[in-house]
Amino acid sequence: MSNQEKFSTNNAPKPVGLYPHARRAGNLLFLSGVGPRTAGSDATDSHVPGLELDKNGNFIKFDFEAQCRQVFDNVRAILEASGSSWNELIDVQVFLVNMKRDFHTYNKIYAEYFKENQPCRTTVEISSLPTPIAIELKCIATID
Template structure:
């Protein structure tokens, strides 16, 4: 029996900023595209202040982390999975030195009962003015 890929989009998570789905189901695995902290239906980014040119003037990594985790939950639930079924999480931070300790503390709150594999990397920027993005794999 061949695996059939099923494209899935959440009605609650923010709209993708490019041509990609929120998730793709392959067999009993769910692969999530990169998920940031934006809110659905708006360009508002929780915890981010921008100047008139769209440059970040300040940001709150804790607010962004909590928003990203909520968006991941939306996608998982809309796809028939759940937070406790996450098996792998890749985290992209734009400022490891300033943000890792806060992110790591919040991560521990959300993942105390389920501990998926995790990789955290620092990158220079993301496509929108955000400081964190998650890439996840879960089971269904």
């Protein structure tokens, strides 16, 4: 196995640019930013759980908890397709587009998913993401 192997999977949303889902460097696995779009969707045909927009891009339905759960499922799918696992996560960077509205919900759901493994974590608010999502994760895990 190459020390600089790249990984992509159909079990996660397609990247919105020219980059892999993950890349290995030594015994570390670096995940590209992962959002809550459903597996196989891309930026032009995106399905985000809990999100419905009108033709002008305004919210009809917004369920941040559904986005949190989907982003965690997407991270897990990428980790497993790359030969790592959820318990191998060592660092999670969280990008939220609305800290005041969403942080409490995110923190609650995060605690459900990370009872056993407790990676380092940084949470920041940003003004927007490249698709109509409210959360994105950037993760580092170990890999054998």
